[in-house]
Amino acid sequence: MKIEILQPKNQVDIEKYYDLRWRILREPWKQPRGSEKDPLEDESIHLMACMNKKIVAVGRLHLNSGVEAQIRYMAVELDFQNRGIGTLLLRELEKIAKNKGAHHMILYGRDAALQFYQKNGYKILNKAHTIFGSIEHWKMRKDLI
Numbered sequence: 001m002k003i004e005i006l007q008p009k010n011q012v013d014i015e016k017y018y019d020l021r022w023r024i025l026r027e028p029w030k031q032p033r034g035s036e037k038d039p040l041e042d043e044s045i046h047l048m049a050c051m052n053k054k055i056v057a058v059g060r061l062h063l064n065s066g067v068e069a070q071i072r073y074m075a076v077e078l079d080f081q082n083r084g085i086g087t088l089l090l091r092e093l094e095k096i097a098k099n100k101g102a103h104h105m106i107l108y109g110r111d112a113a114l115q116f117y118q119k120n121g122y123k124i125l126n127k128a129h130t131i132f133g134s135i136e137h138w139k140m141r142k143d144l145i
């Protein structure tokens with residue numbers, strides 16, 4: 001299985017990128033298209049994992065300050081979960097953050113993703129918000145240096 005980690009460059013990629021984000025992170029909770037985006041899209045770094053040209057996972061990085069980076073919207077296509085693709089994408093986002101000078105990463109992990117992040121070195125800081133009335137989030141942090 002050869003996975004390529006790329007940035008979406010053209011309109012087709014960008015549409016598929018947001019479509020995957022929406023289908024995995026919003027559609028199951030009946031959230032409308034558009035709800036998968038926030039005001040930081042233009043200033044963020046977007047990565048997608050591709051297998052035979054098909055986008056199978058997506059994730060986003062932005063900087064909160066000179067030293068703090070944040071990952072949002074990690075989503076792996078259902079049939080491709082638990083095969084190490086999320087880990088590959090996470091590592092690449094961490095590498096980029098480090099190259100940009102970030103000292104640590106934060107994220108708000110869903111209950112269902114906590115083990116995934118913990119296996120990748122993230123520690124729980126505190127319980128955070130709940131979205132769509134049911135999905136609890138936990139603030140997590142990992143030192144990058």
Ligand SMILES: CC(C)(COP(=O)(O)OP(=O)(O)OC[C@H]1O[C@@H](n2cnc3c(N)ncnc32)[C@H](O)[C@@H]1OP(=O)(O)O)[C@@H](O)C(=O)NCCC(=O)NCCS
Pocket residue numbers: 024025073074075076077080081082083084085086087088108109110112113115116117119
């Ligand atoms: C969470 C997610 C991004 C992880 O990506 P992935 O490609 O499935 O994860 P990986 O295969 O790289 O997993 C690495 C490890 O975490 C474990 N893991 C992954 N998802 C898990 C889960 N939901 N529960 C428990 N363990 C999990 C795997 O078993 C694996 O452990 P191992 O290396 O000991 O076998 C992906 O499953 C996903 O998109 N889930 C639905 C959307 C979501 O919750 N996104 C996160 C929003 S905060």
